[in-house]
Structures are given as structure tokens and as C-alpha cells.
Amino acid sequence: MSRKPLILVTNDDGITAPGIRHLIQIMNTIGDVVVVAPDRPQSGMGHAITLSENLYCDPVVIDQYSDIEEYSCSGTPVDCVKIGTQQILVRQPDLLVSGINHGSNASINVIYSGTMSAAVEAGIEGIPAIGFSLLDYSMEADFKPSTKYVKRIAMEVLEKGLPPRTVLNVNIPIAKKSSDIKGIKICRQAQAKWQEQFDKRSNPQGRDYYWLSGEFVNQDDGENTDVEALENNYVSVVPIQFDLTAHTALEELKKWDLDA
Amino acid sequence: MSRKPLILVTNDDGITAPGIRHLIQIMNTIGDVVVVAPDRPQSGMGHAITLSENLYCDPVVIDQYSDIEEYSCSGTPVDCVKIGTQQILVRQPDLLVSGINHGSNASINVIYSGTMSAAVEAGIEGIPAIGFSLLDYSMEADFKPSTKYVKRIAMEVLEKGLPPRTVLNVNIPIAKKSSDIKGIKICRQAQAKWQEQFDKRSNPQGRDYYWLSGEFVNQDDGENTDVEALENNYVSVVPIQFDLTAHTALEELKKWDLDA
Numbered sequence: 282m283s284r285k286p287l288i289l290v291t292n293d294d295g296i297t298a299p300g301i302r303h304l305i306q307i308m309n310t311i312g313d314v315v316v317v318a319p320d321r322p323q324s325g326m327g328h329a330i331t332l333s334e335n336l337y338c339d340p341v342v343i344d345q346y347s348d349i350e351e352y353s354c355s356g357t358p359v360d361c362v363k364i365g366t367q368q369i370l371v372r373q374p375d376l377l378v379s380g381i382n383h384g385s386n387a388s389i390n391v392i393y394s395g396t397m398s399a400a401v402e403a404g405i406e407g408i409p410a411i412g413f414s415l416l417d418y419s420m421e422a423d424f425k426p427s428t429k430y431v432k433r434i435a436m437e438v439l440e441k442g443l444p445p446r447t448v449l450n451v452n453i454p455i456a457k458k459s460s461d462i463k464g465i466k467i468c469r470q471a472q473a474k475w476q477e478q479f480d481k482r483s484n485p486q487g488r489d490y491y492w493l494s495g496e497f498v499n500q501d502d503g504e505n506t507d508v509e510a511l512e513n514n515y516v517s518v519v520p521i522q523f524d525l526t527a528h529t530a531l532e533e534l535k536k537w538d539l540d541a
Numbered sequence: 542m543s544r545k546p547l548i549l550v551t552n553d554d555g556i557t558a559p560g561i562r563h564l565i566q567i568m569n570t571i572g573d574v575v576v577v578a579p580d581r582p583q584s585g586m587g588h589a590i591t592l593s594e595n596l597y598c599d600p601v602v603i604d605q606y607s608d609i610e611e612y613s614c615s616g617t618p619v620d621c622v623k624i625g626t627q628q629i630l631v632r633q634p635d636l637l638v639s640g641i642n643h644g645s646n647a648s649i650n651v652i653y654s655g656t657m658s659a660a661v662e663a664g665i666e667g668i669p670a671i672g673f674s675l676l677d678y679s680m681e682a683d684f685k686p687s688t689k690y691v692k693r694i695a696m697e698v699l700e701k702g703l704p705p706r707t708v709l710n711v712n713i714p715i716a717k718k719s720s721d722i723k724g725i726k727i728c729r730q731a732q733a734k735w736q737e738q739f740d741k742r743s744n745p746q747g748r749d750y751y752w753l754s755g756e757f758v759n760q761d762d763g764e765n766t767d768v769e770a771l772e773n774n775y776v777s778v779v780p781i782q783f784d785l786t787a788h789t790a791l792e793e794l795k796k797w798d799l800d801a
């Protein structure tokens with residue numbers, strides 16, 4: 282009987298994206314891997330779930346030289362975690378990893394990120410979970426320099442577990458070689474926002490439409506942020522919680538006169 | 542020149558849903574209202590944004606006896622807030638309200654909720670924001686008993702503002718009349734999860750598919766939760782933050798040996 286950990290792998294760029302293919306290879310060196318990932322790109326899907334459509338989730342062979350069990354799912358990253366844990370796996374996995382995302386999920390990006398929402402969904406289920414992202418949006422991104430960091434963090438989580446009701450948001454700087462990365466820093470989420478720039482156009486019938494784009498604005502010059510760590514070529518690790526209560530605000534609000 | 546507050550209204554059930562129509566009427570008694578809401582139901586969309594498709598956002602008349610400016614948007618609730626604040630409104634609104642959602646967004650539902658993600662998106666932009674939800678999924682839900690509570694909370698936020706980087710998650714119990722509701726409680730998010738129940742079927746071509754459904758499981762018997770307040774016929778108000786850092790976990794993780 283295998284004593285290897287059972288590792289569920291998903292992402293939000295789709296099951297054929299180079300980032301998840303690289304992550305699968307790394308996880309395959311430390312555990313038994315099952316992949317349940319979206320059948321197409323699902324970037325920016327946040328914690329969306331599919332309620333009004335049915336879901337397909339079919340076995341698929343992406344790499345004919347591999348014997349890893351893989352499933353392609355028509356839903357969002359969060360759907361993949363739900364269906365993977367409830368319908369595909371025979372037992373709760375020891376670890377869920379999501380990614381490696383093509384592009385940053387540091388700072389406020391965590392809130393829009395399908396990659397991170399998959400990790401959060403696993404966390405809600407009590408499964409240790411990590412979202413990995415590389416700060417390179419290109420489909421030709423080089424994931425090799427990230428390998429030893431991804432493996433080290435995954436093995437540490439498998440060995441030690443995570444503090445209750447937290448998951449990890451791991452972002453990795455662009456590097457030509459592994460040694461260009463200075464190490465790993467435990468950080469907090471930098472305060473930031475996206476400054477939207479809508480591109481307004483007209484379609485051939487004359488109806489206006491918009492493309493959403495924007496610029497990332499770091500509003501945080503405090504210490505120990507993920508953005509700062511990444512700028513200094515460190516891998517950033519932020520523990521993420523899904524109790525969204527602003528506990529520090531409770532007392533202030535209790536002073537309000539809310540007798541309607 | 543009008544001194545009335547400028548209020549942006551959105552939701553996730555779509556611009557014609559009874560919940561948003563009721564919310565628009567309430568807001569119209571306290572400010573200048575502009576509506577930018579999804580052109581169709583967007584429940585469970587979480588913090589999804591539209592990146593790979595273009596967005597339409599057209600003026601629309603839902604109520605021909607009203608002179609409120611309304612726009613129907615092809616995107617998610619978060620898209621509506623982005624396009625509303627950046628393209629439609631001439632200045633930053635004094636308040637964003639989202640809802641009134643048909644169904645609970647208490648406890649862990651906050652994380653899947655397009656209603657609440659719209660409020661969070663406004664919060665990221667520094668706009669005071671409130672998501673309202675009624676614990677009745679029906680399209681025939683009676684929103685009238687909620688009126689005085691919705692108005693009271695909105696006016697309090699307009700008067701006092703909100704603690705920095707927080708928004709409010711307001712849930713309202715089902716009631717036959719306003720006086721059946723005992724009052725308003727400031728609460729924390731109850732610890733809970735959804736226990737998935739996938740309904741597996743075969744399509745006419747023999748391909749398996751799934752419907753996602755599930756059962757809400759409250760795992761929290763502690764004090765001062767939103768679920769408890771609602772069970773006791775109080776309106777629950779939870780301050781929500783979008784710094785997802787699990788600050789209490791930082792010290793524990795810093796003890797890890799992460800030299801890769």
C-alpha cells in the first residue's frame with residue numbers, strides 16, 4: 282500500500298497551460314497526483330461556482346507518457362476542487378496545489394484569482410492548500426527556476442500542516458536561474474488596487490462595448506509586504522484566511538445607534 | 542445644486558430582480574440613485590471579473606414611471622462596480638449598495654457571493670459599501686419588512702462612514718412584518734461550509750454530467766455569529782475586510798525552515 286501523500290492539482294489557466302504541467306511534474310516527485318483542472322482558461326474567476334449550468338468532468342490524457350490520472354472540467358477552479366474532492370478522489374487529499382499561475386497573485390490580486398480561490402475552497406474543506414503563481418503572464422514563461430521553491434514549500438506543508446483555517450498564497454519572482462531567487466519570505470498582503478482603464482469601442486453594428494484593463498497601484502509603503510519581497514527577488518508566502526470578519530472594526534460598529 | 546448623496550446600486554440577481562427594484566426604491570428616498578446591474582442572474586460569481594470577453598453596458602428603462610438612470614451590463618457584479626464608477630458616474634459615489642440578494646449571504650456564503658463581491662470591489666476603491674441579502678431565495682420574496690432596516694443602516698453609513706478598508710455584509714431574516722424583526726446585531730462571520738451533493742446524470746448522448754448542489758453546515762457554536770443572530774430574528778451586520786492576510790498565522794509560519 283502506498284504511503285505517498287495524495288495530491289490534488291488544479292489551476293485557473295486551463296489543464297494544458299505550461300504552469301500546471303510543470304506543477305504536476307514537481308508534485309509527481311513527492312506524492313500520488315490526481316489532476317482536476319478547467320478545460321479552458323478561467324483567469325479572473327475569483328471564487329465563482331457554477332450554479333445555473335451543468336458540469337462536465339471527463340478523464341483526459343494530456344501527456345501520453347504519463348500515468349497520472351487527469352480530469353478536464355467545464356467549470357471554474359472552485360468547481361474543480363468541489364468535484365475533485367467529492368466525486369473523483371476516493372479519500373480526502375493530503376494537499377491541494379493550484380497553479381502555477383501565469384502572472385502575479387500577490388497583494389489584492391488574491392481576491393480576483395481563480396488560482397487562489399481553488400486553494401481557499403480546499404481550505405474551507407480542511408485540506409492543506411497552496412496557490413502558486415509566477416510573475417510572468419507569458420505562456421512561454423520559464424517555470425524551471427521556481428522548482429526547488431515550489432517543492433520545498435509543498436513538502437513543508439505536508440510535514441507540518443498549516444495553521445487552522447489558512448491557506449498559502451505563494452508568488453515567485455521572474456528569474457533566469459534558481460539562484461537568482463534570494464529565498465522565501467513570510468509576508469502580509471500589500472495594500473493595493475487596480476486603476477481601471479476601460480477601452481471603449483464600437484462594434485460593427487455601432488453598439489458601444491468595453492474592454493476591461495488596468496494598472497496595478499501599490500498603495501503600501503509599509504514593511505513585510507508580498508510586493509516588497511517580490512521586488513527584492515524573494516518568493517513571497519502569505520497565509521490567507523477565509524474568515525473575512527474585520528474583527529478590529531467590531532467594537533467601533535457596536536457603538537453605532539442602529540435602532541431602526 | 543443637489544446636496545443629496547450619490548448612490549450606486551447593483552446586485553447579482555440581475556437588474557430586473559425584485560430585490561434590486563426594492564433597494565432602488567429605498568435608496569431613492571435618501572439620495573440620487575444610479576443603477577448599474579447585470580443583465581442576467583450572476584449568482585455565485587464571487588469576485589469574478591470579465592477579462593476574455595468584451596463588456597456591454599447600455600442605458601435601460603425598467604420602470605417607465607421612474608427617472609432614475611439605469612444601465613444593464615453584460616458582466617459580473619464586480620464588472621458593474623468597475624464600469625459604473627469609472628465610465629458611468631461623473632464622480633465617486635458616496636455609497637454603493639448591492640442587493641437586496643434573494644437568499645442568504647451570511648457566514649461562508651460571503652465568499653461565493655456576487656452581491657458581496659460588488660460591495661468589496663467598491664470598498665477597494667474607497668467607497669463606503671453595503672451588501673444586503675434577505676434569507677429568502679424565492680423570486681416572490683417579500684422585501685417590505687426589511688425596508689426600515691435597510692434604510693437605517695444605509696443612512697448610518699452615509700453619516701458616519703465605515704472603518705478603513707471594510708464593507709458591511711447585512712443579512713435580513715424572513716419576516717411577515719417589520720416588527721417581527723427584533724433589531725440589528727453587529728456580528729462575526731460564523732464558521733461554516735457547504736457539504737456538496739453532486740447530482741450525476743447522463744445526457745442524451747450518454748456523456749456524464751453533474752449538477753452542483755449542497756447543504757449548508759454551520760460548524761460554529763460560538764457567540765456573536767451572524768447565523769445565530771439571524772436564527773433569533775435579528776438583522777446581522779458583519780464588517781468584512783479584503784486584507785486576507787491571516788495575521789495571527791504569520792509568527793507561526795516564520796518559525797518554518799524554508800531554506801530551499
